[in-house]
Amino acid sequence: MNSDIPQFxxxxxxxxxxDGDGQTxxxxxxxxxxxxxxxxxxxxQADSTARDMSIDLDVSADAAQLKRFVVSIDFGTTxxxxxxxxxxxxxxPDSLDPHILYHHIQTIDHFPEEPCLGLxxxxxxxxxxxxxxxxxYPEDSIMGVGNGSDDFPEGDLPFHLQDEDEKNTYWGxxxxxxxxxxxxxxxxRRMGRFKLLLDESELTAQIRLDLxxxxxxxxxxxxxxxxxxVISHYLTHLFAHAKEELSExxxxxxxxxxxxxxxxxxxxxxxxxxxxxxxxxxxxRESGFGSFGKYIDNLFIVSEPxxxxxxxxxxxxxxxxxxxxxxxxxGGGTVDAITYTVNQTYPLRLEAEGxxxxxxxxxxxxxxxAFQEHLSARLKDEGYLERNGISIRSIVDxxxxxxxxxxxxxxxxxxxxxxxxxxxxxxxxxxxxxxxGRNRLRLTHNDLRGIFLPVLEKVSGLxxxxxxxxxxxxxxxxxVILIGGFANSPSLRSFLKQKLASxxxxxxxxxxxxxxxxxxxxxASGAILRALNKRDGPxxxxxxxxxxxxxxxxxxxxxxxxxxxxxxxxxxxxGKMANKKGGSFDMLLSLIDSIxxxxxxxxxxxxxxxxxxxxxxxxxxxxxxxxxxxxxxFVSDDVMESHYRERHELNKGAKxxxxxxxxxxxxxxRNLIQPVEVEGGVGKRxxxxxxxxxxxxxxxxxxxxARYPAGGEVQGRGQVSIASAFLxxxx
Numbered sequence: 001m002n003s004d005i006p007q008f009x010x011x012x013x014x015x016x017x018x019d020g021d022g023q024t025x026x027x028x029x030x031x032x033x034x035x036x037x038x039x040x041x042x043x044x045q046a047d048s049t050a051r052d053m054s055i056d057l058d059v060s061a062d063a064a065q066l067k068r069f070v071v072s073i074d075f076g077t078t079x080x081x082x083x084x085x086x087x088x089x090x091x092x093p094d095s096l097d098p099h100i101l102y103h104h105i106q107t108i109d110h111f112p113e114e115p116c117l118g119l120x121x122x123x124x125x126x127x128x129x130x131x132x133x134x135x136x137y138p139e140d141s142i143m144g145v146g147n148g149s150d151d152f153p154e155g156d157l158p159f160h161l162q163d164e165d166e167k168n169t170y171w172g173x174x175x176x177x178x179x180x181x182x183x184x185x186x187x188x189r190r191m192g193r194f195k196l197l198l199d200e201s202e203l204t205a206q207i208r209l210d211l212x213x214x215x216x217x218x219x220x221x222x223x224x225x226x227x228x229x230v231i232s233h234y235l236t237h238l239f240a241h242a243k244e245e246l247s248e249x250x251x252x253x254x255x256x257x258x259x260x261x262x263x264x265x266x267x268x269x270x271x272x273x274x275x276x277x278x279x280x281x282x283x284x285r286e287s288g289f290g291s292f293g294k295y296i297d298n299l300f301i302v303s304e305p306x307x308x309x310x311x312x313x314x315x316x317x318x319x320x321x322x323x324x325x326x327x328x329x330x331g332g333g334t335v336d337a338i339t340y341t342v343n344q345t346y347p348l349r350l351e352a353e354g355x356x357x358x359x360x361x362x363x364x365x366x367x368x369x370a371f372q373e374h375l376s377a378r379l380k381d382e383g384y385l386e387r388n389g390i391s392i393r394s395i396v397d398x399x400x401x402x403x404x405x406x407x408x409x410x411x412x413x414x415x416x417x418x419x420x421x422x423x424x425x426x427x428x429x430x431x432x433x434x435x436x437g438r439n440r441l442r443l444t445h446n447d448l449r450g451i452f453l454p455v456l457e458k459v460s461g462l463x464x465x466x467x468x469x470x471x472x473x474x475x476x477x478x479x480v481i482l483i484g485g486f487a488n489s490p491s492l493r494s495f496l497k498q499k500l501a502s503x504x505x506x507x508x509x510x511x512x513x514x515x516x517x518x519x520x521x522x523x524a525s526g527a528i529l530r531a532l533n534k535r536d537g538p539x540x541x542x543x544x545x546x547x548x549x550x551x552x553x554x555x556x557x558x559x560x561x562x563x564x565x566x567x568x569x570x571x572x573x574x575g576k577m578a579n580k581k582g583g584s585f586d587m588l589l590s591l592i593d594s595i596x597x598x599x600x601x602x603x604x605x606x607x608x609x610x611x612x613x614x615x616x617x618x619x620x621x622x623x624x625x626x627x628x629x630x631x632x633x634f635v636s637d638d639v640m641e642s643h644y645r646e647r648h649e650l651n652k653g654a655k656x657x658x659x660x661x662x663x664x665x666x667x668x669x670r671n672l673i674q675p676v677e678v679e680g681g682v683g684k685r686x687x688x689x690x691x692x693x694x695x696x697x698x699x700x701x702x703x704x705x706a707r708y709p710a711g712g713e714v715q716g717r718g719q720v721s722i723a724s725a726f727l728x729x730x731x
Contacts, residue, residue: 066090067251071242072261072527073280074125074304075235077195078332078365079485081125082108082242083524085532086250089257098347098529102314105528107521108242114173115405125485125520126172128332130234132189132223133168171237176401179394189218193333193365194230198272199265203334203359228275235283243289258290261527263304264728266338266352267359270543270637273301273724281721298700299721300534302527303728305329305338306350308483308519311526313348317479317514321345324353325479326466328459328496330486333363335459337466339475347533355469362458364408364486370451371403372396375423378434378441385427399423413445413452414494420444456495459486463496467503467511476506480513487519534731540605544725546657546702548613548693549632607731609697614710616690617664621675627664627689633657633704633720662706662716664689691715700726 070085085105087096109122170178175190191214196204215227224230246252262280264273277299284290305327313319319342329336338357343349375396379385386392407421421443428439435442463480470477480500486492497513505511516522617629635657667673667689676688692710696703700723706716723730 068257068259069246069252070259070261070528070531072263072302072307072524072531073235073238074263074307074521074524074527075195075231075276076125076128076331076485076523077193077334078128078363079125079520080128080234080238081521081524082238083521083528084108084242084246084250085528096532098310098314098532101532102311102525102529105525107525108245110245111172111241112174113177115176123173124518126238127175127192128195128234129172129175129190129192130230130237131170131175131178132191132218134189169233169237171234176404179397179401191218191230191234194234196333197227197231198268198275200269200272201267201359203361207333207361228279231276232279232282232286235280236286239283239289240287243287254288259298259300259531260284260290260296261300261302261531262723263302263307263523263527265336266303266305266357266728270724273728274544274635277301277721277724296721296723297719298698299723300531300700301723301726301728301730302530304523305336305483306340306729307526307530308523309340309350309481309526310348310529311522312481312483312514312516312519314526314529316516319345319348324470324475324477325481326463326470326477328463328466328480328482328484328487330459330482330484330492331363332365332485333361334359335362335462335484335486337462339466339470339477341475344536347535348529349536353470353473353475355466355473355475358462358465360458360462362455362462363484364455364489366455367408367451368400368404370455371408372400374447374451375399375441379425382428384429385425395425399425407443409488410490411448411452412490412494413449413456414491414498421448452491456492459492460496460499464499464503467505471506474506476509477511478505478509480511482513482515483519483522485520487515530729534729537729537731538727540607540726540730542605542722542725543637543727544722545636545638545654546722546725547634547654548695548704549634605697607697607699611695611697612710613693614690615693616688619687619689621685621687625687627667627687629662629664629689629691629706629716631660631662631693631704631706633659633702633718635725658718658720660693660704660706660716660718662691664691664708664715667708697722699731 066089067086068089068091070087072083074081074083083105084107085101107124109124111123111126114123114126191211193207194211196207197211199208211227215224215230218224218230219227224233243252260280262277264276268276277296280299281296284296290296308329309325309327319325321342321344323342324339325342326337326339329338336357336359339353339355340350341353343351376392379392379395382392385395402423411421422437423441423443424439425441426439428436428441430436430438435444467477467480480496482493482496493513493515500511500513503511615629615631617627619625619627633656634654636654638653668687673687673689675685678685691706691708692712694705694707696705700721701719702722703717703719705714707713708715
């Protein structure tokens with residue numbers, strides 16, 4: 001069988017357990033059926049009376065070129081993951097049954113230099129870290145990664161094709177390897193936790209402040225232009241690796257359609273979602289993944305906790321309408337607790353209860369920090385270890401990586417006190433008083449409890465507070481669902497189960513803890529489930545305003561916004577205009593300075609709607625003048641006001657979102673337009689070019705077209721994704 005042809009095997013790495021000795025699978029016969037479907041051509045038939053649908057997942061060799069991919073990314077604070085689903089190209093885009101497809105969701109793995117620790121499977125997530133080169137990047141590329149073409153000039157290969165000694169930008173597990181190799185690492189070039197640059201909450205303010213010195217240094221060295229560039233640089237590596245894996249193992253080609261899904265925290269503002277979307281688009285384009293132009297086509301955005309809950313519920317447990325549960329999202333940086341009610345079971349839709357969500361900086365990375373502090377304190381007087389360029393700091397940094405990949409993931413501090421661990425440190429001298437052996441340091445049970453307990457207690461406190469608030473509101477919570485990378489921790493699982501043993505629900509019932517066996521990729525995988533059926537999501541209410549900058553004739557009688565302003569006299573036709581740009585006249589581009597509103601914040605926008613307006617340009621008749629027209633799309637998270645100038649207080653904060661460039665010179669070349677003659681000695685001989693600008697909302701895209709004449713042929717077009725303007729999950 002051709003290994004390049006995707007096989008729809010039963011994907012079991014997310015099977016889950018519940019409190020106690022496990023849980024009864026939702027349908028063992030169904031799971032067995034899914035396991036038996038590991039063939040090259042499979043037809044999965046849903047119950048026609050319940051779902052009335054059939055999907056033919058034909059992935060035989062003859063159909064190898066007829067695939068489409070659904071690809072979702074969970075960009076995490078400390079770890080990130082990408083999940084994907086392969087479907088026949090002719091399957092409907094957003095009305096599939098997640099119940100019959102979740103076994104076929106897979107996750108990108110085999111990351112460069114991931115640690116080999118005897119694990120049965122490759123890691124399904126990769127550290128959200130990047131290590132920059134000492135010199136700035138070339139001007140024509142973000143970091144030497146491809147520009148979307150499969151052809152590269154000699155000496156300008158994408159990073160994943162370069163020789164190791166030529167590559168000096170590292171990402172993911174490569175950063176950890178760099179720490180082990182480099183005994184005197186330049187930590188100022190290492191970046192982590194940069195997802196929090198998009199978080200505007202007070203909770204993460206100090207982390208953002210701590211990142212600023214490194215970001216400033218990188219700007220000065222021209223490694224980045226804007227601080228958010230770090231996000232696109234990291235994502236470029238991640239998407240390039242995903243493309244390579246899908247190409248080599250699953251038959252992906254540049255002709256395969258790709259639907260992208262982005263997971264975002266529920267607290268992110270539209271601005272944060274938009275910045276993330278822009279950097280994701282840039283990374284996909286730089287990595288050559290996907291077949292779109294400058295913008296992603298119909299990007300679908302999903303709330304992280306809802307995506308994870310969807311996957312856990314689909315794969316581990318049953319829920320009933322109106323059932324309530326607490327979702328505990330334990331990641332590497334933050335831990336969030338929120339109470340949800342099941343609004344409907346098919347398709348699964350959740351509704352946040354009126355319980356105030358909780359959050360704290362107590363993710364798994366804080367165990368690393370606690371271990372680092374513990375080890376630094378115990379080795380501070382062992383100066384004899386520092387020689388040949390090795391420092392106490394480099395020793396500790398190396399052991400933190402080992403702690404992350406080994407001890408932290410297997411230890412359970414709730415178990416009896418016999419638990420202890422050894423840390424191997426070359427040349428460490430025997431000293432029983434300090435629990436030092438020869439070349440190794442002993443971690444006692446009390447040492448480990450001192451590292452783990454403060455973090456575990458904070459997580460438990462969030463959970464207990466959420467349950468208490470729910471009970472006060474008479475909400476009967478039936479289970480706690482634990483997700484996120486930290487949910488892998490045996491210590492956290494045991495600690496939370498121990499706490500829940502003494503807590504009862506509003507109806508005085510036990511509250512079990514539910515978690516997937518491999519919870520790390522649950523968010524990315526759940527996002528695909530959500531994307532398969534987009535029905536019954538949030539109303540299509542815009543959280544942002546969009547408008548074009550336009551040139552308007554001065555008309556104070558009919559347009560109140562023109563009253564009280566000094567009009568501008570257009571030198572070519574002598575007309576009075578409401579605006580000009582920057583106090584200087586630019587014949588081609590700068591006669592458009594007011595914002596004409598097309599989609600206001602708070603408006604409900606249908607899946608398809610057209611807006612149109614007439615725009616005009618005035619050009620000199622001098623020889624060689626081209627009729628080059630540019631329209632600029634603006635976006636604001638406040639309500640923008642039509643007819644007011646761009647810099648007016650009412651339009652403060654509006655930012656460029658895209659442009660449409662149209663060359664109408666053909667009108668002159670084909671004699672379709674004649675010069676306007678001067679009358680009464682006012683103005684100069686000129687051309688007056690008028691055409692129709694049409695804005696078309698199609699799902700989560702905004703397309704615009706320049707049509708000449710009005711209602712006629714399209715002379716120029718552009719498109720931008722407006723997914724970030726809607727609530728996550730909006731169809």
